[in-house]
Amino acid sequence: MDIKVDLLRVGGTENLAVSDCPVEDPQAGEIRVRQTGIGVNFIDIYQRMGLYPLPLPATLGVEGAGIVEAIGAGVDGLDVGDHIAYAGVVGGYRATRLLPAWRAIKLPKDLNLDVAAVSFLKGMTAHMLLTQTYPVQHGTVLLIHAAAGGLGGLLTRWAKHLGAEVIGTVSSQEKADIATANGCDHIILGRDAELVKEVKCINDGQGVDYVIDGIGGTMLRKSFECTRPFGTVASIGQVAGPIPDISMNELRCLSLAAPSVMAYGAQQDRYKRAGQAVLAALDQNIFPEIGLTLPLAEAAKAQDALEDGKTSGSVLLVL
Numbered sequence: 009m010d011i012k013v014d015l016l017r018v019g020g021t022e023n024l025a026v027s028d029c030p031v032e033d034p035q036a037g038e039i040r041v042r043q044t045g046i047g048v049n050f051i052d053i054y055q056r057m058g059l060y061p062l063p064l065p066a067t068l069g070v071e072g073a074g075i076v077e078a079i080g081a082g083v084d085g086l087d088v089g090d091h092i093a094y095a096g097v098v099g100g101y102r103a104t105r106l107l108p109a110w111r112a113i114k115l116p117k118d119l120n121l122d123v124a125a126v127s128f129l130k131g132m133t134a135h136m137l138l139t140q141t142y143p144v145q146h147g148t149v150l151l152i153h154a155a156a157g158g159l160g161g162l163l164t165r166w167a168k169h170l171g172a173e174v175i176g177t178v179s180s181q182e183k184a185d186i187a188t189a190n191g192c193d194h195i196i197l198g199r200d201a202e203l204v205k206e207v208k209c210i211n212d213g214q215g216v217d218y219v220i221d222g223i224g225g226t227m228l229r230k231s232f233e234c235t236r237p238f239g240t241v242a243s244i245g246q247v248a249g250p251i252p253d254i255s256m257n258e259l260r261c262l263s264l265a266a267p268s269v270m271a272y273g274a275q276q277d278r279y280k281r282a283g284q285a286v287l288a289a290l291d292q293n294i295f296p297e298i299g300l301t302l303p304l305a306e307a308a309k310a311q312d313a314l315e316d317g318k319t320s321g322s323v324l325l326v327l
Contacts, residue, residue, distance in 0.1 A: 012102035013307040014065045018058035021308035024068075031104055034080035038106050041092060043074035045125030046100045048310045048323035049158075050222070050245055051270070055098070056311065059246070062098065068307075069100025069325075070270070073115070073125035083109040091115040095128035095283075096273035101307055103327050110276050113283040119290065126322035127295055130159045131286030132279075133244070133269040134166045139285075141267050142218045142240045146171030149211060151219040151234055153227065154247075155192050156183035158322035161296035163220060164190040169294055175210055177203065179317060186320045190296055207234040215239055225249030229258070237261040247315075297321045 009028040017023045034040045052068045054060045062068075073093040076086055086092070092112040099105055115124055138144040150167050154160040155176025164174050168191040176192035178184045184195045194210045196203060207216060215236035221228055224246030231241050240263040243251060254264065273279045289295065299321025302310045306325075313319050 010103035011304065012067055013069075013304060014067050014101075015056055015062070016065050018056070018061075018064070021056070021311050023056070024308045024311070025065075026305045026307075029102060032106055034078050034083075034106050036081040037083060037109055038080040039076050039083060039086060039092075039109050039112055040078040040104055040106055041072075041074040041094075041112070042077040042104050043072045043100070043102070043125075043327060044121045045073055045327070046304065046325040047071040047126040047129055048307070048314055048325060049129055050247065050314065051129075053311055053315050054246075067099045067101050069102075070098055071095040071125065071129035072100045072105075073121045073128075076112070077104065080109070085109075086112055086114065091117055091119070091121060091124075093124040093128045095132055096270050096279070101304065101325070103304065111279070113280075113287070115287075122298060122301070122324055122326070123290070123295065126158065126298060126324050127290060128283065128286055129269060130162050130322065131289060131295070132273055132282040133159060134162050134289075135282045135285045136267055136269055136272045137163065137220055137242055137244070138166055138170060140272070141242050141265050144170050144172050144218065148172040148218060149175070149214075149216045151175045151177070151207060151216045151231070152192075153177045153219075153221050153223045153231075154179075155187040155190065155195075156320045157222075158296070158299065158319075159222065161186065161190045161321060162294070164192055165294045165296060166289060167191075169289075169292065175207060175216065177201070183320055186296075203230050204233040218242070220244060223248045224251050226252070228252060228254070232258065232260075232262060232264075235262055239263070240265060242267060247317075298324050300324070301326055303327070 222245030225248030
């Protein structure tokens, strides 16, 4: 028997339950993976809270890494013993899991599996945001909220690799130090900072080209004010509360995007291209450190830490 963590009902982490589960056999086109690590992401929290509803009970978790343990009929290009990672498939909070074979991204044997387990959802999100939602390049001025977090740190490092100038927001001096180490050119510190004023001061009175806002709530309108005419705001989360209703008049000459990495990775060719881009980024050491590691059975504690803003870097569950 293996273990899994299921969401029994919508609400707080007290609704996550650890239980034994049988090892399942892969069907045609599937593989079974013995997971070594599972990434914890805000989408797990949104699903737990019912913002992204799932049929219940549900096993959360949409990224991980491990070793191929069994292969179903009709699967080519993978062998038992291969190291793989995946992203974008619900059901990750368990010791072994079944995957559509096309979701498996084959890894070099020298790539650390813990790093791989927390890299591919965030990596594909970064690829989507920095190459598709807005083509970040040399000279782009970019505002990244929560720049010390797992995704924020990766976005910062990847954007710097592309030649951008990065302004990052953080909530504490400790996180400011982390964001600076990740490459932020400018730091705006504190939840009560005069964000728009500070951004305009940094950028000679001009707005930025692009804002990536994973905060939501009242922050989204502030993000609009930080953006230059004909710039872009990407709304990718709602840590601070629901996304407000936005009128077309508020956007003025701005572009507003609400991109979904789950939709981005649902198309096989695009998923494979993004996966190869993440592997290249890993090879270039673009990814930041893992900030918190806990056993799978403590998934509730991991989600609490992420939701309460007590983490920097990525959050990993291990078996």
